Each structure stands twice: as structure tokens, then as C-alpha cells.
Amino acid sequence: MNRRDFLFRMIIGMIGMASMSKLGKTLADQADEKIGRMPVLFVGHGNPMNAIEDNEFSRAWEEIGRDLPRPKAVLCVSAHWETNGSRVTAMEKPRTIHDFYGFPDELNAKEYPAPGAPEWAEKTRKILRKATVKPDLDWGLDHGTWAVLCRMFPKADVPTFQLSLDRTRPAQDHYDIGRELAPLRDQGVLIVGSGNMVHNLRLMEWRDKPFDWATRFDSKLRKLIEDRDHKALINYKDLGQDARLAIPTNEHYLPLLYTLALQNEGEKLSFFTEKVTLGSISMRGLRIG
Numbered sequence: 001m002n003r004r005d006f007l008f009r010m011i012i013g014m015i016g017m018a019s020m021s022k023l024g025k026t027l028a029d030q031a032d033e034k035i036g037r038m039p040v041l042f043v044g045h046g047n048p049m050n051a052i053e054d055n056e057f058s059r060a061w062e063e064i065g066r067d068l069p070r071p072k073a074v075l076c077v078s079a080h081w082e083t084n085g086s087r088v089t090a091m092e093k094p095r096t097i098h099d100f101y102g103f104p105d106e107l108n109a110k111e112y113p114a115p116g117a118p119e120w121a122e123k124t125r126k127i128l129r130k131a132t133v134k135p136d137l138d139w140g141l142d143h144g145t146w147a148v149l150c151r152m153f154p155k156a157d158v159p160t161f162q163l164s165l166d167r168t169r170p171a172q173d174h175y176d177i178g179r180e181l182a183p184l185r186d187q188g189v190l191i192v193g194s195g196n197m198v199h200n201l202r203l204m205e206w207r208d209k210p211f212d213w214a215t216r217f218d219s220k221l222r223k224l225i226e227d228r229d230h231k232a233l234i235n236y237k238d239l240g241q242d243a244r245l246a247i248p249t250n251e252h253y254l255p256l257l258y259t260l261a262l263q264n265e266g267e268k269l270s271f272f273t274e275k276v277t278l279g280s281i282s283m284r285g286l287r288i289g
Contacts, residue, residue, distance in 0.1 A: 037186050037289060038068075038069060038071055038186075038188060038190050038191070038289070039069075039190070039288060039289035040190075040191050040192075040193075040259050040262045040263070041064070041259065041286070041287055041288075042192075042194075042195075042256050042259035042260075042286050043061065043148050043192060043273075044195070044196045044197065044281075044282055044284050044285050045079075045143070045144050045147055045196065046196060046277060046281055046283050047277075047278070047281075048100050048103060048107060048143045049103065049104075050148075050151070051107060051110055051143070051150055051151070052106055052107055052110060056273070057273055057283055060272050060285070061148055061151035061152050062151045062152065062154075064287070065151065065153055065154075068190065071188055071190035072120075072159070072187065072189060073117045073120045073158065073161065073189050073190070074149060074153070074159070074161075074189070074191075074192060075120070075160075075161055075163060075181070075189050075190070075192070076141075076145040076160065076161075076162050076191075076192045076193075077162070077165065077194065077254075077255045077258045078142050078144030078145050078162055078165075078194045078195070078255065079196070079199075079251045079252040079254070079255055080099055080142040080144040081139060081142055081144070081165060082165045082167045082251055083164040083165070083166060083167065084166070084167060085131075085132070085134065085168070086131040086133040086134070086163070086166045087134050087136040087139070087163075087164040088121045088124050088125060088135060088136060088163050088164070089116060089121060089135075089136050089139050089141075089161045090116070090118045090122070090135035090136060090137060090161070091116045091118065091136075091137045091140075092115065092116045092118060093113070093115065093116055094114070094116045094139070094141045094160065094161070095141070096110070096111045096113070096140065096141055096146055097143065099142050099143055100143060110146075112141060112149065112150045112156050113156050114141065114157070114158060114159065114160040115157075115159045115160070116161060117159035117160060117161040118135075118161075120159065120161055120189060121135060121161050122135070123187075124161075124163065124181070124184065127180060127181070127183055127184070128177060128180050128181075129180060130173060130176045130177045131169075133163070136164070141160060141162065142162070144194040144255075145160065145194060148192070148194055149192075163181075165251060165254055165255070171234050171236065171257060174257045175230070175234050175258075175261045176261070177258070177261075178257055178258035178259070178260070178262060179262065181258070185262065185289075191258070191262060192259075193255030193257075194255055195251070195252035195254065195256060196252045196253075196281055196283070197218060197221050197252075197282045197284050198214050198217055198221075198246040198247075198276060199246070199247070199281055200214075200245060200246060200248055200280040200281075201280075201281075202248065203245070203279060204279055204281060205278060206278065207278070210279055211245075211279050213241070213242045213246070214245070214246060214276045214279065214280045214281075215276050216242055217242040217243060218246075218274075218276050218284060220242070221233070221284070222271070222274070222284065226269070230260055230261070233256070233260060236250075236253065245280075246280075246282075259286070259288065262288065263288045264289075268288070269286060269288050270286065270287050271284060271287075272285050272286070273285040
């Protein structure tokens with residue numbers, strides 16, 4: 001082969017490689033487009049036993065998992081991780097935290113070995129302007145996260161990370177931080193708020209019938225959510241005596257504000273669970289998008 005032929009073939013080969021590279025990028029872009037904007041969830045997680053029991057809530061979470069587009073990662077804002085200042089889990093392999101007691105050995109032995117998402121954690125830190133977020137290598141996945149995700153994604157194969165609740169901030173700040181998470185939806189991240197809209201453990205009873213005030217306030221919240229009256233939902237302390245009974249402390253309520261903050265104009269909203277259990281715990285869950 002003479003020098004001219006050799007150079008000709010080399011150039012053709014390089015063109016071919018460039019075309020293949022461009023094709024690969026095009027296919028990757030198309031894959032991203034197929035994901036589109038991810039829905040957002042609020043899950044009333046309730047009793048940790050929902051992680052291992054077959055009931056109406058665990059079945060609803062399983063159905064949601066089957067219906068969702070497959071996310072690139074899951075970001076959960078859980079009622080069970082409060083910090084002074086904001087933190088995001090950034091480890092490769094988050095541990096399964098059994099942050100409860102008095103439950104059967106089967107639940108205490110339950111593991112959810114989902115991979116971490118350090119790259120997504122770093123992206124989250126960069127997009128948030130309302131809060132200075134520190135990377136966390138100690139926490140892991142608490143039961144507000146894994147007890148729900150083990151039903152939605154039982155193979156534990158979706159990278160998962162958590163954003164903490166800064167206990168020093170007012171409700172409006174939590175809503176504003178939630179709004180800043182919006183770009184993650186368009187990049188394939190499923191954002192999940194996990195708590196309970198009505199949550200009063202001091203008044204909880206092992207009874208089938210809910211307290212009248214709990215049912216009344218749960219229905220009021222549903223109406224405000226449907227009316228998209230986010231101002232009233234942020235200023236929940238102004239909603240009367242029922243609110244004071246339903247939200248004696250706000251860590252289970254605040255994850256709802258992160259979910260609602262991500263609702264765009266005209267986006268479909270639906271409730272996939274809605275029941276008050278144990279007298280004073282609302283299991284209402286909602287999907288946006």
C-alpha cells in the first residue's frame with residue numbers, strides 16, 4: 001500500500017469514527033428526550049411495616065413504581081433527616097438506617113442496598129442558591145426513603161440520595177429550596193417528598209376510625225392542594241386548631257412543600273393513596289406530572 005492510499009484510508013476511518021461518535025451522542029440525546037420531565041411524588045409513608053407487609057399502601061407504591069418512567073436517580077426529602085443547615089448524602093454506598101424500635105426482626109433485618117449518587121449530589125449542591133448544602137458521608141437511607149422505595153424499585157438498582165430538612169428554616173424557605181430543584185426533573189431525577197400530611201404520634205391509637213379533626217384537616221389539605229393554594233399550605237399555622245393537632249411538629253409536613261413547589265402550571269395532579277390510619281396519621285400520597 002502506497003503512502004497516498006494509506007492516508008486516504010486513515011482519513012476515511014477517522015470520518016467513520018467521528019460519525020459513530022456523533023451517532024452515539026444522538027442516541028444518548030434521544031434517550032434523554034424519551035425520559036422527559038420526571039413526575040414528582042409525595043408519599044405518606046406511615047408505619048415502617050409497610051416495607052414488608054402486603055397492604056393497600058404497599059400495593060399502591062408498587063403500582064406507582066411500575067407506572068413511572070425509569071429514573072436516572074431518586075432524590076428523597078425525608079421527614080426523618082433533620083439537620084442544622086442543609087446536607088445531601090454523597091456516599092457511593094449508603095447504609096440502610098433502621099431508625100425505629102419495637103418492630104419485628106424481619107423489618108430490622110431488611111436491607112435496601114441501592115447505590116448512592118455522589119455526582120447527582122454535587123449537581124444538587126450547585127443548583128441550590130437558597131441554601132448552602134454540605135456533602136454528607138455519614139447518614140445513608142432512613143426508613144422514610146427505603147421503606148417506600150423498596151416497594152417502588154425492589155431491585156434496589158436506582159441510584160438514591162437524600163436532601164436533609166434544615167430545622168432552622170421557616171416553611172417558606174423549604175418551599176423555595178424545593179423550587180430550585182426543578183432542573184433535576186428535566187435531567188431524569190425522580191424527586192420524592194416522604195412524610196405525612198397529618199402526623200400526631202402522641203394522639204395515635206390502634207383504631208380503625210380516624211379522629212374527626214384528622215379527617216377534616218386531611219380533606220382541607222386535599223382541597224387546598226387541588227386549588228393550588230400554595231400560600232395557605234406554606235402558612236399552615238394559620239389554618240386553625242385542626243392544623244395544630246395535625247402538625248404538632250412540622251418535620252413530616254415539610255416534605256409536602258418540596259413536592260408542591262415543583263408543580264408547573266397546568267401539570268396533572270392525582271392522589272394515589274388517601275386514608276387516615278391509627279386515628280391521627282394521614283397516608284395521603286400524590287403525584288404531579
